[in-house]
Amino acid sequence: MKKNTLPGRIVPEILLSAFGLLFMYPVILMVINSIKPFREVVMDVIALPGKIEYQNYLYVIKYINYPRLFLNNFLITALGIGGIVLFSSMAGYMLSRHKNGFTKFAYLFCIVPMLIPFQTIMITLLKVSKTLGLSESIPGLGIQYWGFGIPMAVFIYSGFVGTIPREIDESALIDGASTVGTFFKIIFPLLRSITATVIALDVMWIWNDFLLPLLMVNGSVKTKTLTLAAYTFVGQYNTQWHYTMTAMVLAVFPSILFFIFMQKYIIKGVVSGAVKG
Amino acid sequence: MKSIGQRKTNKLEIVLFILPCLILVGVIFYTPFILSMFYSLTQWNGIAKEPVFIGLRNFIRLFTGDSGFVSSIIFTSKYAFFYIISSNVIALALAVLLVKKLLTANILRAVFFVPYIMSMIIVGFIWRFIFSQGFNSLSAITGWGIFDMSWLGDPGLAFVSVVMVAVWQSLGFYMVIYIAGLQALPEDVLEAAVVDGASAPRKFFSITLPLLGPSITTCLFLSLTNSIKVFDIILALTAGGPGGSTYSVTYDIYREAFQNNNYGYGAAKSLVLFIIVAGITVIIMKGFRSREVEL
DSSP: OOOOOHHHHHHHHHHHHHHHHHHHHHHHHHHHHHTSOHHHHHHOSSSOOSSOOTHHHHHHHHHHTHHHHHHHHHHHHHHHHHHHHHHHHHHHHHHHHOOSHHHHHHHHHHHGGGGSOHHHHHHHHHHHHHHHTOTTSHHHHHHHHHHHHHHHHHHHHHHHHTTSOHHHHHHHHHTTOOHHHIIIIIIHHHTHHHHHHHHHHHHHHHHHOOHHHHHHOOSOTTTOOHHHHHHHHHHHSTTOHHHHHHHHHHHHHHHHHHHHHHHHHHHHHHHHHHHHO | OOOTTOOOOOHHHHHHHHHHHHHHHIIIIIHHHHHHHHHTTEEOOSSSSSOEEOTTHHHHHHHHSOHHHHHHHHHHHHHHHHHHHHHHHHHHHHHHHHTSOOTTHHHHHHHHHGGGGSOHHHHHHHHHHIIIIIHHHHHHHHOOGGGTSOTTTSHHHHHHHHHHHHHHHHHHHHHHHHHHHHHTSOHHHHHHHHHTTOOHHHHIIIIIHHHTHHHHHHHHHHHHHHHHTOOHHHHHHTTTOSTTTTOOHHHHHHIIIIISOOHHHHHHHHHHHHHHHHHHHHHHHHHHHHHHHHO
16 A cells, blocks of 8 residues: 555655755754864855864863863752652652642642743742852752752652552551651652653753853852853853854753763653643 | 551651652742742832832833833744744654654654754854854855845844744754654554545545644643743844844843843733733643543
8 A cells, every 4th residue: 555666765765864964954063163273164164174173172171161060060950850859759659649638739839830930930039049048059059950840740750650559559558668668669669760751851951951040150160050151151252153163062062962872761751741741 | 457567658748758849849939929929019129128119010111111021022922923833833744754664764853853952042052153154154155145144133034033943943842742642643543544545635634633633732832831931042042132123021021130130120020921821821721621521
């Protein structure tokens, strides 16, 4: 029944590949121009570099203190995700297993903020964070991401806990295990596939997030994130495209690497997050 | 019968498991939200110690004497309209092509998804480079007029550029959702259509598309709420220019609060944004529910 003739298969293949290449062209241009000297960038953006200019990378890595920024991003993301996963899975477990007036209220209390745009609270959040000492610090940023990540994560976890048979934790409790022990030794391991989904989604979000660090962090390299540093770098080196493109590649590189290794979970996360959200 | 040593999760434990989330959400969302409601009724520049209570004057000014806010609402609505249509149509088309058994399907799926994993700020800067420098070179090589146009300097074209870059960045996200939807379609129904002699377009519009309803609604909803909140791409690509023609609502709020230091007035604007987003979400959710009942 199906048209399996050779042209019928190859033509869409070629057209789509061509479109894919065109789609990627901006990314390709970014990489090409990050290894060119300034003169060549200005003369011809399209041309391949005459010789590879490592100097751009050495300069930008040193100037923005890339290792430090990378560490900052890593710490903020790790701390943020750790808290989101821990607190949301605990709450999701109880919210799903025990239905009463309190848990119904708590569930709504946790997920209704999904309706609140970040920009609605950003002005006063800055004030709250300053009062609590959460601005201008890496742990402070991580803790704020706990709050921002919880609504979605609680929603996903409490939905997933419902698919785990009650008998599993009930029998553990009957055997005398503590509630905390039952959760961490029995339930939490069973949640690992959905935990991977939550991690994949939240890594992409926190690692790339821009507005919260922009509001909370003022200048110091000790607390700057990668994206924020790239933003201020472009502000300073406005038209020095060879440097700005280098900074872009450096900022994007970790995300691409993460995507390559976590592709399966990211795609799964996007789908389940979207369908449930 | 309860055996000795049996434990049951007690009420205190339930509360303790949930409490961290309640506190965090309370501090991060509800406290600033309530403070925003308070500050929206004041005039406060963030420097003066005490905000001055001025009642509803911020809100009155918003809708009567602020052409900037009104035009940012118009821009955002226009942007949302074109962004939703183009991103969904292109993403759906790509998804339909990429669920076929192509050799390159997996690579191409990854290719179209890559921009989505990059920060929108970075995406904005890359495209600013393409529009300003890349197009110069392309114009020199091809001689085509479209590369000579001022894609970021002309208000009309800047609008097109913003929509295009936003679609480029997020296309893969919607495509992935559509692919998942297409893969979940019942094979037998589709095959029955082919057996009955339905043409490919007929099959797509009469069977695939209606069956894809849930995925389409999800993508429309997500693209709508995302487009209302558009901020990063505009900041990096046009910074609101040229001549303030690409200020979105969120950008306008950001500028009001952090550049003009009108915190009270900014808070009033931010509440209007909340009412728009929450209103749309609630209406759409209700739509979802009533349809589910019908089915």
